[in-house]
Amino acid sequence: MWNTQDWHAVQAHARRCRARSIEDIVMAEPGRAQAFSRRIGPLYFNFARQHIDAEAMADLQRRLEDSGIRGQARAMFDGHRINASEDRAVLHTALRSNLGTTPEAHQAHRDAMAALDQLEGVVGRLRTKGITDVISVGIGGSDLGPRLVLNALSEYAQGGFNVHFLSSADGMYLDRYTAALDPSKTAVLLVSKSFNTQETLINGAVLKNWLDDPSRVFAITANRDRALAFNVRHDNILPIWDWVGGRFSVWSAVAFSVVLGLGMPAFREFLGGAADMDAHFLQAPVEDNAVMWQALLSVWNRNALDYNTQAIIPYDERLEMLPSHLQQVLMESLGKSVTVDGEDCTQATSPVLMGASGNPSQHSFFQYLQQGIGIVPIDFIGVVKSGHCQPANHHFILANLLAQAQSLANGQGSADPQKRYPGNRPSSVILLDELTPRALGMLLALYEHSVFVQSKIWGINAFDQWGVELGKQIATSLMPYVEGREKADDALDPVTRELLARMLTP
Numbered sequence: 138m139w140n141t142q143d144w145h146a147v148q149a150h151a152r153r154c155r156a157r158s159i160e161d162i163v164m165a166e167p168g169r170a171q172a173f174s175r176r177i178g179p180l181y182f183n184f185a186r187q188h189i190d191a192e193a194m195a196d197l198q199r200r201l202e203d204s205g206i207r208g209q210a211r212a213m214f215d216g217h218r219i220n221a222s223e224d225r226a227v228l229h230t231a232l233r234s235n236l237g238t239t240p241e242a243h244q245a246h247r248d249a250m251a252a253l254d255q256l257e258g259v260v261g262r263l264r265t266k267g268i269t270d271v272i273s274v275g276i277g278g279s280d281l282g283p284r285l286v287l288n289a290l291s292e293y294a295q296g297g298f299n300v301h302f303l304s305s306a307d308g309m310y311l312d313r314y315t316a317a318l319d320p321s322k323t324a325v326l327l328v329s330k331s332f333n334t335q336e337t338l339i340n341g342a343v344l345k346n347w348l349d350d351p352s353r354v355f356a357i358t359a360n361r362d363r364a365l366a367f368n369v370r371h372d373n374i375l376p377i378w379d380w381v382g383g384r385f386s387v388w389s390a391v392a393f394s395v396v397l398g399l400g401m402p403a404f405r406e407f408l409g410g411a412a413d414m415d416a417h418f419l420q421a422p423v424e425d426n427a428v429m430w431q432a433l434l435s436v437w438n439r440n441a442l443d444y445n446t447q448a449i450i451p452y453d454e455r456l457e458m459l460p461s462h463l464q465q466v467l468m469e470s471l472g473k474s475v476t477v478d479g480e481d482c483t484q485a486t487s488p489v490l491m492g493a494s495g496n497p498s499q500h501s502f503f504q505y506l507q508q509g510i511g512i513v514p515i516d517f518i519g520v521v522k523s524g525h526c527q528p529a530n531h532h533f534i535l536a537n538l539l540a541q542a543q544s545l546a547n548g549q550g551s552a553d554p555q556k557r558y559p560g561n562r563p564s565s566v567i568l569l570d571e572l573t574p575r576a577l578g579m580l581l582a583l584y585e586h587s588v589f590v591q592s593k594i595w596g597i598n599a600f601d602q603w604g605v606e607l608g609k610q611i612a613t614s615l616m617p618y619v620e621g622r623e624k625a626d627d628a629l630d631p632v633t634r635e636l637l638a639r640m641l642t643p
């Protein structure tokens with residue numbers, strides 16, 4: 138965790154950097170466009186349009202190194218119980234790489250590899266049963282990552298199954314799926330680490346009845362007993378472990394839907410990309426480490442420049458789901474206001490993360506990004522080689538990405554205040570050579586590790602999520618009132634009571 142001295146230094150750098158515009162800093166530092174860029178395999182990063190000078194960046198990197206980040210990363214990869222409030226190891230890295238040095242970490246990796254083999258066996262069983270469609274039921278980390286990967290990589294689809302996702306407890310999708318699909322050719326995957334998530338159990342119960350064949354109901358869970366109690370057959374249960382956080386679980390059997398849609402070779406490539414990023418994070422010097430650049434710039438934007446929102450804007454429709462996935466990875470991990478030791482944080486932590494695919498967004502919220510009062514640092518993500526056969530369209534998309542990053546940073550003066558572009562709005566650009574499974578794996582792992590580094594700078598636990606519990610508890614206690622089984626009385630919160638009355642007698 139960074140100390141008072143570190144934060145004073147950050148503020149001193151901020152005063153100096155604020156005195157100059159981004160454009161001035163870029164012009165004043167010869168070769169900055171290259172010096173602030175890095176290439177890691179198929180990923181190229183350009184950080185030149187962040188509002189920070191080379192002196193500040195070098196000092197942040199030195200401070201990060203001195204703060205013990207290497208040992209902290211090692212502790213994670215080795216399976217130490219760094220998720221203190223839940224007393225758990227954090228070993229999602231073992232799902233894709235074997236870079237731990239302890240018996241626990243190696244065992245976790247062996248278990249993960251064995252689960253992949255088990256998964257392949259189940260795919261074979263589904264194929265021989267003539268299954269055509271699969272509904273993957275899960276929410277949060279048991280939904281967003283797999284949904285993103287399958288959407289992004291649909292060109293690689295070799296798995297042979299049609300995959301449908303069901304997340305919300307809103308019954309609309311249940312109606313749609315049960316109307317459109319043939320139950321005799323459908324399998325249901327109940328994806329829930331805890332097997333205690335009400336949305337998944339409510340949807341799962343309906344689908345289980347609709348299928349009327351337990352041989353086609355599967356559970357992906359760390360809680361075998363609860364799955365068995367739900368009448369899932371024991372050989373239809375695929376494991377995950379308490380050392381995999383939900384939002385970090387896309388590398389596990391949680392992504393069974395991805396395996397069914399894309400096939401195992403593509404999924405293994407995806408894991409390979411994340412393994413490349415694991416190695417890069419652990420081994421690259423801090424000044425060449427894309428994860429550390431990314432994390433430091435996020436902290437800089439949050440704490441030095443006081444920007445409370447960040448955006449992820451992919452200029453590729455296949456990555457449309459990326460902002461939603463990263464919202465959970467970032468905000469569920471870093472949306473904390475006390476440190477690991479239970480002290481109040483001295484610095485602001487997670488920004489609000491927003492985002493959507495770039496080209497359509499230019500025609501909706503980019504007005505705010507260009508001329509709004511609040512400044513929103515952006516990660517633009519582009520793909521150099523398109524996944525389609527329309528070169529003119531692709532050139533247009535790339536030109537727009539370039540134009541937005543440039544105009545946000547440099548702005549444009551005008552005698553008419555309405556037409557003035559203030560500029561000085563920071564962004565990074567990440568270019569993927571091509572949207573392959575490997576490149577996507579690298580990209581997602583980069584953000585995961587960046588979140589880890591940010592949490593260490595702030596001294597918070599990135600791996601728990603106690604903030605989601607209270608709402609769940611109150612919802613459970615209100616169910617009897619909403620169902621009309623109990624009458625609201627004075628014990629209920631007065632506003633909830635009034636709203637309840639409107640719901641029951643519209």
Ligand code: F6P
Pocket residue numbers: 276277278279328329330331332333334337383384469602605
């Ligand atoms: O309520 C939040 C959360 O616990 C997330 O952290 C998690 O990804 C999601 O719910 C789903 O949890 P589970 O996989 O246990 O159903």
